[in-house]
Amino acid sequence: MGLRIGDTGSSMNAALLTTNLGDIPLTARGKVRDLYAVGDELLFIATDRISAFDHVLGSGIPDKGRILTQLSHFWFDLLADTVPNHLLAAPSPELLAKIAPYRSQIDGRSMIVRRAEMFPVECVVRGYISGSGWKDYRATGSVCGIGLPAGLRESDKLPEPIFTPAAKINTGGHDENISYAAMVEAIGAEYAAELRRLTLSIYAKASEHAASKGLILADTKFEFGLVNGKIVLADEVLTPDSSRYWPAASYAPGGPQPSFDKQYVRDYLESIRWNKQAPAPSLPEEVIDKTREKYLEAFRLITGRLDLDEPADIPAP
């Protein structure tokens, strides 16, 4: 029996905003995820933090981290025949012993992954023209040096999906779209070609699954790394935080599409005329609840499951 989700009131867990794993070294803290290192194993923890307009907000969304983690697990499974990934089948006894005191911050919301040598590029694929792709197209008629037909409207479907790599910018800034030639310069022609091939074939498989559930996967981004010299799909995959999902039923090109998951949040932040400078506001309960329902809806549509896994998804030591 899965853990019931969608319950409200006293059965709802509080949001986990930050993790603290004592002496376990924190390798990276992202806007939403915390990454810890235990030897050659890494522990990825998806918190319930939510960002909007490039800021982490004062409120979290209860269960968001568990929902996104379990979505990633679902996609890694579905894609297992297409691409190897960084998930470790079984954590070491050493790791299990070290994390034992912190299981309440970890269970259900974490991935134990192999340390990889990460490629310094975001592998973005777009089937529709939106976001920075739309901005670049309007300014130049192309995206990452890929010429596109004239007369596209915002959110239009592209003639075919395009691979539009981006360079990671560490200092909190947005990633910068780069040409394929620049990607070749950065990582070499063979790796660039293989990452492009993998990205497009993952997108083909994922967008077909999404379409069968009434969802358009407009675009998404992947990160890859090397483990023992082999390319693996890393990071989180195909979550609403790394992808644009649109309900097919309300798709209307010619303008921006509402965000599947964050529209209530954005509307609220616009309504209070937040200046988009720190400190970011907290959210009213109604916005939190409605947003949580959107993440659940995405989870249920994509996985076909009603409930999250039981929290104890890592074997006890």
Ligand code: PZK
């Ligand atoms: C790695 N990030 C992004 C930043 C996070 C995650 N398998 C891996 N091996 C080594 N490094 C990484 C990965 C992966 N995936 C991922 N940074 C490094 C990141 C902040 C918080 F949870």
